[in-house]
Amino acid sequence: MKYKYVKDLTSDVMFEAYGKDLKEVFENAAHAMFETICHDVEPKDKREVTVRADSVEELLFAWLQELIAMVDIEEMFFSKFEILSIENNELKANVYGETTAPEKGETVVKAVTNYGYKFEKTNEGYKVTVSLDI
Amino acid sequence: MKDQLKKLNDNEWILPKSVREGMKVDGKIIASEKMLEAIENEAVEQLTNVAMLPGIIEPVIGLPDMHWGYGLPMGAVSAFDAKEGIISAGLCGFDINCGINLIRTNLTKPELEPKIKELVPELFNKIPCGVGSKGKLRLSNEDLDKVLIDGCEWAVKNGYGTEEDLKNMEEHGKMSGADPSKVSEMAKKRGKPQLGTLGAGNHFLEIQEVTDIYDQEKAKEWGIKKGQVLIMLHCGSRGFGHQVASDYLKIQEKAVEKYNIKLPDKQLACAPVTSQEGKDYFAAMKCAVNYSFTNRLVMTQWIRESFENVFDKKWQEMDMQTVAGICHNAVKLEEHTVNGEKKEIYVHRKGATRAFPGQPVLIAGSMGTCSYLLVGTEKAMELTFGSSAHGAGRAMSRHQAIKSFQGNDIQKSLADKGIISKATNPKVLAEEAPGAYKDVDEVIRSTHNAGISLKVARMIPLGVIKG
Numbered sequence: 362m363k364y365k366y367v368k369d370l371t372s373d374v375m376f377e378a379y380g381k382d383l384k385e386v387f388e389n390a391a392h393a394m395f396e397t398i399c400h401d402v403e404p405k406d407k408r409e410v411t412v413r414a415d416s417v418e419e420l421l422f423a424w425l426q427e428l429i430a431m432v433d434i435e436e437m438f439f440s441k442f443e444i445l446s447i448e449n450n451e452l453k454a455n456v457y458g459e460t461t462a463p464e465k466g467e468t469v470v471k472a473v474t475n476y477g478y479k480f481e482k483t484n485e486g487y488k489v490t491v492s493l494d495i
Numbered sequence: 496m497k498d499q500l501k502k503l504n505d506n507e508w509i510l511p512k513s514v515r516e517g518m519k520v521d522g523k524i525i526a527s528e529k530m531l532e533a534i535e536n537e538a539v540e541q542l543t544n545v546a547m548l549p550g551i552i553e554p555v556i557g558l559p560d561m562h563w564g565y566g567l568p569m570g571a572v573s574a575f576d577a578k579e580g581i582i583s584a585g586l587c588g589f590d591i592n593c594g595i596n597l598i599r600t601n602l603t604k605p606e607l608e609p610k611i612k613e614l615v616p617e618l619f620n621k622i623p624c625g626v627g628s629k630g631k632l633r634l635s636n637e638d639l640d641k642v643l644i645d646g647c648e649w650a651v652k653n654g655y656g657t658e659e660d661l662k663n664m665e666e667h668g669k670m671s672g673a674d675p676s677k678v679s680e681m682a683k684k685r686g687k688p689q690l691g692t693l694g695a696g697n698h699f700l701e702i703q704e705v706t707d708i709y710d711q712e713k714a715k716e717w718g719i720k721k722g723q724v725l726i727m728l729h730c731g732s733r734g735f736g737h738q739v740a741s742d743y744l745k746i747q748e749k750a751v752e753k754y755n756i757k758l759p760d761k762q763l764a765c766a767p768v769t770s771q772e773g774k775d776y777f778a779a780m781k782c783a784v785n786y787s788f789t790n791r792l793v794m795t796q797w798i799r800e801s802f803e804n805v806f807d808k809k810w811q812e813m814d815m816q817t818v819a820g821i822c823h824n825a826v827k828l829e830e831h832t833v834n835g836e837k838k839e840i841y842v843h844r845k846g847a848t849r850a851f852p853g854q855p856v857l858i859a860g861s862m863g864t865c866s867y868l869l870v871g872t873e874k875a876m877e878l879t880f881g882s883s884a885h886g887a888g889r890a891m892s893r894h895q896a897i898k899s900f901q902g903n904d905i906q907k908s909l910a911d912k913g914i915i916s917k918a919t920n921p922k923v924l925a926e927e928a929p930g931a932y933k934d935v936d937e938v939i940r941s942t943h944n945a946g947i948s949l950k951v952a953r954m955i956p957l958g959v960i961k962g
Contacts, residue, residue, distance in 0.1 A: 373892075374892075374894055398626065399626065429734075430681050430685055430734065430738060432627075433688070433689060433733075434681075434684045434688075436627075436629060436688065461626075461627030461628075461629065462627050463624070463625035463626065463628045466626025466627035466628070466919060466920065467626060468695065468696065468893065468926070469626050469962075471589040471590060471737040472589050472741045474762070475748075475761050475762050475764075476762060494565055494589050495696065495893060
């Protein structure tokens, strides 16, 4: 399983994303978040992303925040995430998507929040629990 | 925790500080018994967390429409001392200055009815709405800075709205002391393409009819009559405000460590009001407040243009003036009487409306139900730091609502009630289905009977535009 939505709160949603390695958990968390934001998005255009943080736990949080901001700034929805490297708490990725259109939009995600945020090493790899304020 | 509430009277409940170790002050909930039943225990518990923060002033307030939110419920007010207190991005909310503008017309329902099927799509096309809609304005860096500093004064200079509009808006559409240098580049990049966009979620544009007047004198003063058509616009500071809030939550998490603030919940990240981090947040938050005020006034002008196109009259002839423009999520430095002494305090309203005596208060119902215009009172100054409720308050999560309702069914049931609706995605109608919200009439009864704001007029929707 790549991810699943686990809890509903009145103005938040919470998902868990999994990965056998760091790259996979970062990719799957992005997929989970974009399921809330949009649908049927073709990976037509590429954007390059670099994100830095103080720890890998914070890096995942920052990666998702960066993608939320990119929806507004690039006016694009994303559907494919290619993590190129995660080294020394710096992530480089190519993300693919297409120009935004209201018919492909679902919900505005205002922010990633600290509510229940967890980044865990498991026997199978990694698991992250994320809440989105919507 | 809810079982520890002590009834003070039919609409006031005290949560004594003795219920939990570390609480510095009591909590207070303004709600009828019926309304209280709908409030989650977790939301009540969140009030106790806030009661532990430094410089908190008694009491922490929960309003009738309160429901669980990030750190503090939506529908809550917390006030802090201007010397010993803190300021918090989480206690203000992510959508800074989410709020409502109410615009009047001199049209009546019979005049509107033959045109409404033309008007709703016209508005829908004129106002960018929905996730992924594109704004029509593309601000330069210089113009964005002017919006952040001058708020609606920028709008008026650029042909959106008039001086008359500013008179009836909270802060006259501009909070002074906004400093764009305290706002991240990321927030500015998000803000530039989105000015003049409605957004999605619970944001809406509604055409309404006044069905009842409760306070003739006040209604007359504000130009409101029974049978009149009004327009209600609910939206916020868009990605700009969300980014300011996210940026400062991070900064304030660090400030908590730096200033050794003991937090019962990490979500309550904050900074001392006198610290650089605290001052910077206040200056950045004001930018988002001004952005949002401007956003609503820009769209007000487009609403006027849409009416001009459909009714073939100038908007001035239709008396399309702003009745009120109010904020829901904001921190304000205000003078209040605390323990018999007048002092300036930082009032955080999260999902709450300012209700100063004589000022307009707008409480929006859920989609398809009625909304109210009220007036603020002295009682609100005594009880709630001059605050009132802001809406019906969610009873059901957005996901649960999508599972429980079908957008097309909702559209049909609105049509059966004579309400024309248009949304970018039927799911939005399901998310915002009236059944996902509490009963706005009960919220109004609680606020009116508690005396924190008094009813002036009731409106029902005739047309709804959702993002």
